[in-house]
Amino acid sequence: MDLILGFVQSAPVELIIVQTINGIVTGMILALVASGLTLIFGIMDVVNFAHGELFMLGAYCGVVVFALTGNFWLALLTAAFLVALFGAALQIVTLRPLVGRDPLTTILATFGTSLILQNYALWQFGPVSRKIGEPITSQFTLFYLQYPWYRIAVALLSAAIIGAFYLFLKHSKFGIWIRATTQDRLMAQAMGIPVPWVLTGVFAFGAALAAASGVLFAPLGGVYHTMGLDWVLKAFIVVVVGGMGSLGGSIVAAIFISLLEAYASIWVSPAQAVIVSFVALILTLLFRPTGLFATPK
Amino acid sequence: MSAPAAEPLVQVEDLHTYYGKSHILHGVSLHVGRGEVVGLLGRNGVGKSTTLKTIMGLVPPAQGSIRYEGRSIAGTPPHVLARHGIAYVPEDRRIFRLLTVMENLRTGLDRRGVTDARRRELLEQVFASFPVLAERRNQAGGTLSGGEQQMLAIARAMMLEPRIILLDEPTEGLMPRMVAQIREIVDTLQRQGVAILLVEQNVPLTLAASRRIYIMEKGVVRHHCAAAELSVHDPIIQQYLGV
Numbered sequence: 001m002d003l004i005l006g007f008v009q010s011a012p013v014e015l016i017i018v019q020t021i022n023g024i025v026t027g028m029i030l031a032l033v034a035s036g037l038t039l040i041f042g043i044m045d046v047v048n049f050a051h052g053e054l055f056m057l058g059a060y061c062g063v064v065v066f067a068l069t070g071n072f073w074l075a076l077l078t079a080a081f082l083v084a085l086f087g088a089a090l091q092i093v094t095l096r097p098l099v100g101r102d103p104l105t106t107i108l109a110t111f112g113t114s115l116i117l118q119n120y121a122l123w124q125f126g127p128v129s130r131k132i133g134e135p136i137t138s139q140f141t142l143f144y145l146q147y148p149w150y151r152i153a154v155a156l157l158s159a160a161i162i163g164a165f166y167l168f169l170k171h172s173k174f175g176i177w178i179r180a181t182t183q184d185r186l187m188a189q190a191m192g193i194p195v196p197w198v199l200t201g202v203f204a205f206g207a208a209l210a211a212a213s214g215v216l217f218a219p220l221g222g223v224y225h226t227m228g229l230d231w232v233l234k235a236f237i238v239v240v241v242g243g244m245g246s247l248g249g250s251i252v253a254a255i256f257i258s259l260l261e262a263y264a265s266i267w268v269s270p271a272q273a274v275i276v277s278f279v280a281l282i283l284t285l286l287f288r289p290t291g292l293f294a295t296p297k
Numbered sequence: 298m299s300a301p302a303a304e305p306l307v308q309v310e311d312l313h314t315y316y317g318k319s320h321i322l323h324g325v326s327l328h329v330g331r332g333e334v335v336g337l338l339g340r341n342g343v344g345k346s347t348t349l350k351t352i353m354g355l356v357p358p359a360q361g362s363i364r365y366e367g368r369s370i371a372g373t374p375p376h377v378l379a380r381h382g383i384a385y386v387p388e389d390r391r392i393f394r395l396l397t398v399m400e401n402l403r404t405g406l407d408r409r410g411v412t413d414a415r416r417r418e419l420l421e422q423v424f425a426s427f428p429v430l431a432e433r434r435n436q437a438g439g440t441l442s443g444g445e446q447q448m449l450a451i452a453r454a455m456m457l458e459p460r461i462i463l464l465d466e467p468t469e470g471l472m473p474r475m476v477a478q479i480r481e482i483v484d485t486l487q488r489q490g491v492a493i494l495l496v497e498q499n500v501p502l503t504l505a506a507s508r509r510i511y512i513m514e515k516g517v518v519r520h521h522c523a524a525a526e527l528s529v530h531d532p533i534i535q536q537y538l539g540v
Contacts, residue, residue: 179396183393186355189374190353190375190384190385191376191379191404
């Protein structure tokens with residue numbers, strides 16, 4: 001007991017506060033990535049292994065547009081829009097023909113797509129990491145360090161995008177179509193809802209969310225062809241811990257896991273801190289296999 | 298989509314449908330005229346529901362033709378049929394359980410070409426027919442009682458302003474008071490010129506509400522006559538529906 005207490009006390013309060021802020025910032029980006037993933041899973045029953053590559057593709061789109069125009073916010077919007085179009089095309093070509101088939105086939109299709117996109121990016125942009133300049137360069141003093149305002153802006157912006165997305169699902173005509181299709185695909189069709197296009201739209205929407213998070217993250221971590229891997233792995237953990245298909249669950253789980261990792265990295269290296277995410281995943285699968293916050297369909 | 302007056306609204310000929318390898322419909326032929334209420338009777342498992350699902354495009358027909366307003370519609374996706382005036386009320390109601398009553402209605406109402414005035418009119422009409430739905434408009438569909446869900450299923454279909462409603466066992470498991478209410482709405486719809494293909498187990502109600510009757514057995518239509526020619530105790534009814 002004394003050992004544990006001493007261990008906790010070994011971390012100064014300032015450090016814990018800094019790590020809390022770091023955890024929330026990472027958690028909000030992760031929530032943005034995971035909300036696209038959980039949306040696509042919830043409505044289409046597709047586990048999208050290419051989600052990380054859509055994130056990466058969004059970041060590269062951001063790099064290109066930023067290089068051309070120098071405007072970060074324009075890069076963000078353009079990337080989300082272009083990757084949404086690309087996602088729609090991808091869904092029509094690779095996933096629509098598989099509707100009604102064994103879900104395993106969609107895993108093969110999205111996994112194959114992710115390999116193609118990754119290698120395309122390597123071929124097109126090379127192995128060297130690119131960077132997008134931070135649109136907000138000012139900093140504020142947080143105890144002993146200069147904390148960039150951009151990180152706070154990223155967290156707020158992610159929250160705003162998720163909030164807008166929630167309102168869209170809740171009140172718009174397309175949102176009602178999406179929720180009706182999730183609950184009963186055949187009956188939705190019988191009510192005149194163009195289900196094949198709803199599925200395409202949802203995939204495009206999830207792709208746009210991934211791309212937007214890619215651009216937002218680019219100034220923090222750089223842009224390279226495998227950048228999606230870390231994120232999508234964590235996003236999968238978040239989606240499972242939060243309950244497959246539950247938007248609220250994913251957001252809570254994203255922040256929960258990111259905070260866990262941030263606190264863990266007070267004592268161990270960040271690479272080792274990832275272990276706590278997996279511990280959370282394994283414990284969830286053992287004791288609450290449907291996820292901590294699963295809602296019935 | 299205009300058709301000569303003599304042509305029925307829906308005409309089904311020699312329809313064969315399979316679920317996997319089991320042959321359910323063995324050549325069903327029937328028709329429904331404009332604004333006509335037609336009853337489809339038969340024991341459980343003779344293919345009545347499958348006939349409705351096949352017309353709606355939810356199950357693909359293996360053989361045979363389905364014509365709607367003079368055009369072949371076999372193979373047309375259900376959402377296109379719904380937009381052209383065919384509405385489907387399934388046996389198990391299939392309310393969107395997590396959507397509110399209002400959102401359930403909006404699935405049929407949020408179409409192109411529905412003006413705000415028309416929206417209000419349609420909503421007022423179903424709320425007048427089913428006052429309980431107005432009371433519960435912000436409640437999740439899954440929290441309604443069985444009878445209320447049935448009313449919502451019919452109301453939802455009415456939002457499409459259909460020319461025909463494929464109505465599958467609307468009174469199954471309902472209290473007598475609710476059965477009377479369903480009967481009333483069938484009559485109201487008919488007065489408005491909506492055709493109904495009514496699948497039912499309740500023989501007296503079907504005979505009273507319909508103009509013509511088809512009786513099915515083992516995946517085919519065995520008997521076809523005017524509803525007025527049949528009574529509940531008719532030997533034909535005993536033969537095909539008696540237990």
